[in-house]
Amino acid sequence: MNFKRHISIHLEDWKVSSNRKPLVLRGARQVGKTTLIKEFSKGYKHSILLNLEKFKDVRFFEDYEDIHTIKEALFFEHNISSSEINNTLVFIDEIQESPKAIQLLRYFYEELPDLHVIAAGSLLEFAIQQVKSFPVGRIEYLYLYPLNFSEFLLALNKQQAFDELNQIPVKEFAHKTLINLFNTYVIIGGMPEIVQTYIVNNSISDLPKVYESIWTSYKNDVEKYTSNNTERSVIKHIMDVTHLYVDQRIKFQNFGNSNYRSREVSEAFKNLDAAKVIQLIYPTTNLEVPIMPDIKKSPRLQFLDTGLINHDLKIQADLLALNDLSKAYKGAIIPHIITQEILSLNTISTSKPNFWVREKAQASSEVDLAIQYKDKIIPVEIKSGATGALKSLHEFIERTNHNYAIRMYAGAFKIETHETPKQKKPYKLMNLPYYLGTKLPEYIAYFTKHY
Numbered sequence: 001m002n003f004k005r006h007i008s009i010h011l012e013d014w015k016v017s018s019n020r021k022p023l024v025l026r027g028a029r030q031v032g033k034t035t036l037i038k039e040f041s042k043g044y045k046h047s048i049l050l051n052l053e054k055f056k057d058v059r060f061f062e063d064y065e066d067i068h069t070i071k072e073a074l075f076f077e078h079n080i081s082s083s084e085i086n087n088t089l090v091f092i093d094e095i096q097e098s099p100k101a102i103q104l105l106r107y108f109y110e111e112l113p114d115l116h117v118i119a120a121g122s123l124l125e126f127a128i129q130q131v132k133s134f135p136v137g138r139i140e141y142l143y144l145y146p147l148n149f150s151e152f153l154l155a156l157n158k159q160q161a162f163d164e165l166n167q168i169p170v171k172e173f174a175h176k177t178l179i180n181l182f183n184t185y186v187i188i189g190g191m192p193e194i195v196q197t198y199i200v201n202n203s204i205s206d207l208p209k210v211y212e213s214i215w216t217s218y219k220n221d222v223e224k225y226t227s228n229n230t231e232r233s234v235i236k237h238i239m240d241v242t243h244l245y246v247d248q249r250i251k252f253q254n255f256g257n258s259n260y261r262s263r264e265v266s267e268a269f270k271n272l273d274a275a276k277v278i279q280l281i282y283p284t285t286n287l288e289v290p291i292m293p294d295i296k297k298s299p300r301l302q303f304l305d306t307g308l309i310n311h312d313l314k315i316q317a318d319l320l321a322l323n324d325l326s327k328a329y330k331g332a333i334i335p336h337i338i339t340q341e342i343l344s345l346n347t348i349s350t351s352k353p354n355f356w357v358r359e360k361a362q363a364s365s366e367v368d369l370a371i372q373y374k375d376k377i378i379p380v381e382i383k384s385g386a387t388g389a390l391k392s393l394h395e396f397i398e399r400t401n402h403n404y405a406i407r408m409y410a411g412a413f414k415i416e417t418h419e420t421p422k423q424k425k426p427y428k429l430m431n432l433p434y435y436l437g438t439k440l441p442e443y444i445a446y447f448t449k450h451y
Helices: 008-016 033-043 055-063 067-077 082-087 099-111 124-128 149-155 159-165 172-188 192-201 208-224 229-245 262-274 306-313 316-320 325-331 333-344 391-399 434-450
Strands: 023-026 046-051 088-093 116-121 140-143 278-281 300-303 354-359 364-373 376-382 404-409 414-419 426-433
Touching: 008 033, 008 140, 023 033, 033 046, 033 088, 033 116, 046 055, 055 067, 055 099, 067 082, 067 099, 082 088, 099 116, 099 124, 124 262, 149 159, 149 172, 149 192, 149 434, 159 172, 159 434, 172 192, 172 306, 172 316, 172 325, 172 333, 172 426, 172 434, 192 208, 208 229, 208 306, 229 262, 229 278, 229 300, 229 306, 262 278, 300 306, 300 333, 306 316, 306 333, 316 325, 325 333, 333 364, 333 376, 333 434, 354 391, 364 391, 364 434, 376 391, 376 434, 391 404, 404 434, 426 434
Parallel strands: 023 116, 023 140, 046 088, 088 116, 376 404, 404 426
Antiparallel strands: 278 300, 354 364, 364 376, 414 426
């Protein structure tokens, strides 16, 4: 089953670019990289699909030193004329298995610029360490994540819901349908195999074994790149307990009630972050642009996919009974999925969102997201309840140089005027339904332009 992914437009732009470089598609295992490129390859007259986990494919890079010889051997093997180079795609999957193949990518750009070359693989950060001469400046990257809500709607063939989601502002009559569909998405997550299984069976009862398979493969993958037993033990411990700390700020020292030192845990999280399996989201204290993450402060944990967390926490059945998922697991699930949605938009970079903190001895404030838009940092709170309960948001507004704020909640879209309790500073509050996470940048543009 092939899903429509928003990254596809970048692939089409790459295909017709006058300065096309070999493209490396990065992302965690099982987010759909191979399926995406196999579907994209159908737009070429010829395609050569290689999997470097297989000896018959990796030998082309291990047996030959010259890029022209590799190209000729590939074309000969696949019965393609050399005159068809402009209409041929070479897809090198699992390229992390051959550091030499990674190194040779530069020569496709320098010596065979007419050949279309895409590589993909997981845990590339670790494989790159083994590359003697990395092709800096001679390749380009795209990044793929689990399906976001927009892609989920298309996967379920909910075209009308997708169309309404893309109306700004969203129409009131579409709200109930969209929130119900979003609740389903929150419960199962966006891993392609999970979504496919759900579509085929129309039930979550068959999903646990798929979650277990995915999570086990991540554990096995990351442990491959540890260098000693201590590193393996720390990684294993983190992956066994980290779901208990979803949307919480953490300390590295003795993480998860362990005896591991701060340096050991920090290094393990660094590797998991590089693998995009568990990322560290750091706070900022900035009120004006640019946003600078403060890596001296405690970070928040962000999993690759919320569905995996729900499975590990064994709360999926409980979530089915809730109308407002902001109450799920101490209010942690919705902020996590919205951060996941924002990360999914980063197809050409690896930038992460930040949250805002103001830490004082007497009282601390924390806003769920701080989004930079032009010359402003916009505070975003993710919670239900009355506006009077937005204490941290008010702290931010009273100290910043503008009067825009956002609350994401289970209710319908609306824009209101309020004032902060202490300084009576007037501000505009845009209330956004949870399902608009992927649309947040567009809604901020709409908000600041029209209000």
